[in-house]
Amino acid sequence: MNEELDSQLSAMFDDELPAAECELLARRLSRDDALKARWSRYAVIGAVIRSERGVVLQSAVAGRVNEALTREPVLVAASGPPWRGRMAGWTRLVAGAAMAAGVAAVSILWLRLQASGMGQPAEMTVASASAPAGQRTVSNASDSFVVPPASTQPAMMAVPPTQLADYVVAHSAYSWPISRGSLLSALMVGEPGSGSSAAVSGRQASGGHGHATHPIR
């Protein structure tokens, strides 16, 4: 392979090659096996370097990150104290329902199992039910906004957790890969609420949620 071609290839990988040349080279790549192999090697250089590394950051990174993040305000607080308790049901039930489409689906099933086996989980409360009537302003540092007046209705969920999780799954398909990926892990450790194991061993979902759950083994 001549030097010029080699340098062009290198430049393309480094994103330094002008578009016109890049296109020509890509065309050539498609019919030149030797060049293709060369490109592959470039692409793999980074991987080779990285493959020498083990999981060395685990405890150090975890510790440092933890330290950094514990200094950060928890975002839920942005809605202000009056909301906090009322959000507990949802927040805990779907805590970490992931943007990663696949992963989020787990919570759907968990939630369905909970709903079918145990009825509405005890911690599922209504945003409006426990709130005192009247409008209030919630302050949080420099921000403030108006919380709508609370309803005096008996407890009613605005969105059942099952549907909420379905919404998240549907939304995730249209998220930026970064946003999707950033939530991949949230569900992994997130327990959808106490009593989930009892729910799993409980009776199966009826068609009530329009989506039957049944054993396949």
Added chain:
Amino acid sequence: MRPTRFGSESFGALALVLAVALCATAGAAEAGRSASHSRQPTRPMQWLQRMNHALTVLDYEGTFAHSQSGKVQMLRIIHRVKHGVVSERLQSLDGSGREFIRRGSKLTCYLPDKRVVLVEHMPPMSSLLGGIPVINAETARFYDIREAARMRVDQHETRLITVMPRDQYRYGYRLWIDRTGLPLKIQLWDARKRPGGHVIEQIAFATLKVRSHIPDSAFKPGMSTAGYRWLRTDAPAPQSGKGRMPAWNARWLPPGFHMALSAAQVMPGSPGPVDHLVYTDGLASVSVFVEKHAEPAPRGPVVESARMGASYVFSTFVDGHRVTAVGEVPARTVRSIADSVRAGKASLARLPAGPFAHAPQP
């Protein structure tokens, strides 16, 4: 997993796809350059595009620490795209032993702590390769996209690309991207708090390897499921009505947001079709779901809000319909969009600018 075979035919083909993708990006960037007469400003955007492609087309394997709200957990991810089918395996390394394995639209969740295996089907539309926001010059109107530094992360050369919002309607990102395009570290930033903002969430890869070949065996669970209880759900009905005239619309959107999708779809948990609207500024996106409420509509406003990972959910009732907005943007943005949803075609100009009326405009 079998040892990596670099330079294989499959990788060659993949590399070619990537090369062409990069060229397409470079072409777009070239056009931008000719307009601005400056090469540098478009480069960070090229890195973002490269990252988008890398995350969706590359086969990779990595371990990472996910940190949020003071909690850190370690996970392992394996990602492969073969013949257009996405396979993904996510394992907890922190003791529960849980594994989520996805192949195409089928998701299998192994929960050894519960001795349960769950099988669920994804909606047909949720392809990882579909619906990826495109980063272009318009995006730069609302985000300050810069290459802030070149630095080593865990001995790898990376470029730190910062994507900071120019207003308070969205979050910012800090991305440490290596030469393959994969991000070794990702931070989600709330830039509203001064000085400098703060980290909401972080993913830091301890290892991240591009693989030329990931065998099927890599997507098998690492446990025996003998004696486990298997549960599955039926596949959801296909969506319909994509591209139709939306019956509902948000009357207020943050600057730069536009509708990317309007579809009526049948969702597993809903008895009737649900209107799904997606609004995006190229990076952040907000979905709005409108569903007829089966029971009598509640008297007075009933609102509910929740946080899921870095996203917020806000739900309210409008004309006997439940309107729910979900998005990876600040809570008030989600809420303002949900509150503005009405039946009929959007006419953004006639409506109030929402609670951020005095926010700085880009």
